[in-house]
Amino acid sequence: MSTAKQQIIVPIDFSEQSKIALSQSYNLARMTQSDITLLHVIDEALFTSLLHVFSSNEQQEELLRTGIQTKLNEFAADARSKSGLTFNTRIEKGKIYDVVTEVAEELNASFIVMGTSGESSLKKKFIGSNAVRVISDAPCPVITIKGKQHNAGCNTIVLPLDLSKETKEKVNKCVEIARFFGSTVKVMSVIDTSDEFLVNKLERQMNHVVAFIQEQGLQSTGEFVNGRDISDSVLAYSKGVQADLIIIMTQKELEWTEFFIGTESQQIINASEIPVCSIRPIARKDTTEFIIT
Numbered sequence: 001m002s003t004a005k006q007q008i009i010v011p012i013d014f015s016e017q018s019k020i021a022l023s024q025s026y027n028l029a030r031m032t033q034s035d036i037t038l039l040h041v042i043d044e045a046l047f048t049s050l051l052h053v054f055s056s057n058e059q060q061e062e063l064l065r066t067g068i069q070t071k072l073n074e075f076a077a078d079a080r081s082k083s084g085l086t087f088n089t090r091i092e093k094g095k096i097y098d099v100v101t102e103v104a105e106e107l108n109a110s111f112i113v114m115g116t117s118g119e120s121s122l123k124k125k126f127i128g129s130n131a132v133r134v135i136s137d138a139p140c141p142v143i144t145i146k147g148k149q150h151n152a153g154c155n156t157i158v159l160p161l162d163l164s165k166e167t168k169e170k171v172n173k174c175v176e177i178a179r180f181f182g183s184t185v186k187v188m189s190v191i192d193t194s195d196e197f198l199v200n201k202l203e204r205q206m207n208h209v210v211a212f213i214q215e216q217g218l219q220s221t222g223e224f225v226n227g228r229d230i231s232d233s234v235l236a237y238s239k240g241v242q243a244d245l246i247i248i249m250t251q252k253e254l255e256w257t258e259f260f261i262g263t264e265s266q267q268i269i270n271a272s273e274i275p276v277c278s279i280r281p282i283a284r285k286d287t288t289e290f291i292i293t
Contacts, residue, residue, distance in 0.1 A: 017115030097133035147273030
């Protein structure tokens with residue numbers, strides 16, 4: 001019996017950033033041997049704006065869906081001709097963050113690739129809380145695309161570390177992505193303390209992570225960066241090494257943040273011109289001190 005191919009979900013809002021996110025999904029789909037599902041979500045708050053986009057005077061969902069389907073078919077046909085990949089289209093109604101995560105679960109998606117800015121009037125509705133909630137609840141890694149210019153491949157991955165507790169399983173996610181592209185993984189930590197105990201602890205953990213990645217047959221280096229603002233330091237470092245992807249781990253901490261993502265992670269996602277892959281940890285018992293922001 002044949003097994004269904006993996007799916008990468010690309011939410012489409014018909015902005016220029018949607019096209020950029022879509023184009024960035026091509027190589028990932030090739031490397032993971034996945035099909036791509038173009039997903040548009042009809043949100044009640046966007047209903048009027050979408051009707052305006054499609055120049056329709058009818059306030060009927062059927063006509064709206066027809067217009068959206070035509071647009072999605074155009075996107076799919078253009079993408080198919082450029083990439084040679086297989087594309088599916090899907091239209092759902094509801095809250096963007098709920099629908100994207102529900103469809104990802106239904107299709108057992110391997111990745112969600114989504115644009116986080118654009119020139120259209122939909123920009124403010126799609127970024128911010130929607131993106132954060134998708135990342136918070138998604139059953140798979142979410143790659144957010146904000147910048148306009150990106151390399152086709154992924155030569156360099158930046159993996160920020162801090163002193164919080166994480167598991168080897170989460171580091172494996174970085175290894176998995178790096179293997180797809182043959183990437184070099186640059187592990188880095190931001191230091192704003194002279195406490196010798198903390199610095200030595202972080203150095204041991206960094207060496208542990210770097211050694212583990214190298215044992216998987218990948219090139220990896222570790223480096224400390226002095227700085228007070230973690231997100232600014234991560235972004236400056238990533239730009240300096242010409243990173244193609246930043247991989248962060250998002251912490252689901254009900255007591256601390258409304259959307260269950262740490263402040264530094266949110267700032268990196270919102271500000272980075274480099275694609276950011278957010279991985280939500282799965283709660284489990286362990287004693288491994290792999291520590292990823």
